[in-house]
Amino acid sequence: MQNILYVKSFMEGFYMNMTYKLHLGTFCMLLALFCCHTHDGYAAVPPTEYAIWDRIPGEAFVEARLEATAPINLYDSPRGNTVINSVAAGEIVKRVSCVVYTHPQKHPVRVLRTLRSYKKQGASTIVPDGLILQPGSYVYLLMYTGEGTYIGWYNGEEAWWLNGSTIRNFSDRASQQAWGEYIGEMTSRNLSIEAWYCLRKSDGTTGWTMVAQNGDFSYEHLKIRRD
Structure with missing residues (x-):
């Protein structure tokens, strides 16, 4: 037993x-x-939507004097539903903030050769000092930043000043020296962004207005005042 x-x-x-x-x-x-x-390069999956605060698409500064070219409703927040004020046509306002909603999953680029990006918007050096993009990995375009460059989303971090003119299938000027190959949906330079500006009126009150939707800036009824 x-x-x-x-x-x-x-x-x-x-x-x-x-x-x-x-x-x-x-x-x-x-x-x-x-x-x-x-x-x-497959581990990090980009979010469906990504918000970039206080960076205007293109090369404009956030703070600027603007003139309304048509009546504008001001909302309590970006994507808000409550109208809290308005701007009359011809009225002068100041842009004090902005937010851009981007859709990185729509705009992937397959990296073809090793590329070093910049750390941030205000890079103080001409030598790239940011993320290193590896061949075979994927970077996702977020927003156009002027002079043919873009911000990209790469494994959870922002890669600045990516040269869009040397991305194959994205730019007509891309050559054999292309660093990436665009495999996303067809789009314009503005990608599929949605942009909102925070405007301050002369009486000090502020509110938000949408100026772009799906890359279309026809919603922007404002022009820069140089005086």
Whole structure:
């Protein structure tokens, strides 16, 4: 009887040990696959929508004096539903803030060769000092920043001053020296952004107005005042 109990105990221990090893092996295999995908640039999936605050598409400064070219409703917040004020045609206001909603999943670029980007908007050096984009990985265009450049989303971080003129299938000027290949949906230079400005009236009150939707700036009823 004692021998039978010993054999039973041994078999149970053997089974538990084999089960543990099986689970450990499965875990290691999944971890290896995850690391492999991370190296190939597939690990980080961009959000459906991404917000960029206080950076105007193109090359304009955020703070500027503007003149309304048509009546404008001012809302309590970006994408707000409550009208809190208005701007009359010909009225002068000041732009004090902005937010741009972008859609990175729509605009992927496959990286063809190693490329170093810049860290931020106000790069103080002509030498790239930001993220290194690896061949075979993907960067997602966020917003046009002027002079043919873009901000990109790369594994959860922003890559600045990406040259759009050397992206294949995106620019007619892209050559054999292209650093990337556009594989997203057809689009204009403005991509599919939605942009809102915060305007301050002469009495100090502020409100938000939408100026672009799906890359279309025909909603912007404002012009820069140079005086």
